[in-house]
């Protein structure tokens with residue numbers, strides 16, 4: 001009795017813990033990675049939402065298949081065990097009917113998954129109707145951003161404070177330096193609700209431009225121009241990193257995208273063009289009026 005109760009209490013604790021983790025990952029659907037975050041970020045763009053939906057669909061299909069397969073296996077092992085007097089059917093060789101079923105059913109499942117996945121991938125690469133273009137160039141170890149046709153072109157690299165800490169041997173904590181190695185000196189400011197085309201390349205070795213909240217990652221390859229697009233829904237600060245091992249300082253070339261409403265973007269663009277870096281930095285650092293508390297960890 002006692003042992004049974006202890007098991008019950010233990011199970012209850014585990015269940016509570018699992019639900020707590022699930023609840024926290026739902027409640028903290030912010031875009032910075034969370035401790036114990038088990039799921040991918042839903043993101044702030046259509047591409048991110050598509051990826052998230054496909055991921056959830058595939059996950060649940062796998063869960064159902066797993067439950068059926070392992071359930072049948074466990075049932076057979078328990079129900080037909082030797083100690084219960086089960087005897088193997090020595091004459092049985094195969095069942096054509098069963099073999100057809102377990103070939104056709106997976107094919108149907110794969111087609112059911114492939115159709116929406118293909119539609120979403122095609123959409124992800126369709127840059128038609130874009131309203132502006134940003135050229136991204138990867139270097140060892142920084143990024144260059146060019147707002148094409150606007151005469152705005154600048155280098156964005158690891159912020160001085162992160163660089164100082166990393167070279168000083170200090171041990172930063174989440175409290176003392178919340179954005180250690182994830183902050184840049186010059187932020188890429190982009191307008192929300194605008195279809196933005198990206199052309200991504202590199203000037204030395206292969207890098208990859210990746211901001212999880214936007215829902216895609218694009219290789220930056222010397223001599224090759226890759227395309228991508230985004231349309232950010234929520235104003236906020238979205239952080240990313242170089243996602244292709246590109247040399248000794250690969251870990252020190254973060255990406256920061258600040259999405260702001262059109263008016264603020266226009267002001268930033270004007271300040272950039274006028275060479276007023278103080279004003280541009282002020283806009284990049286300000287909290288957009290409509291910003292939600294997302295993207296900040």
Ligand SMILES: [Cu+2]
Nearest residue numbers: 207242246250
């Ligand atoms: Cu890189």
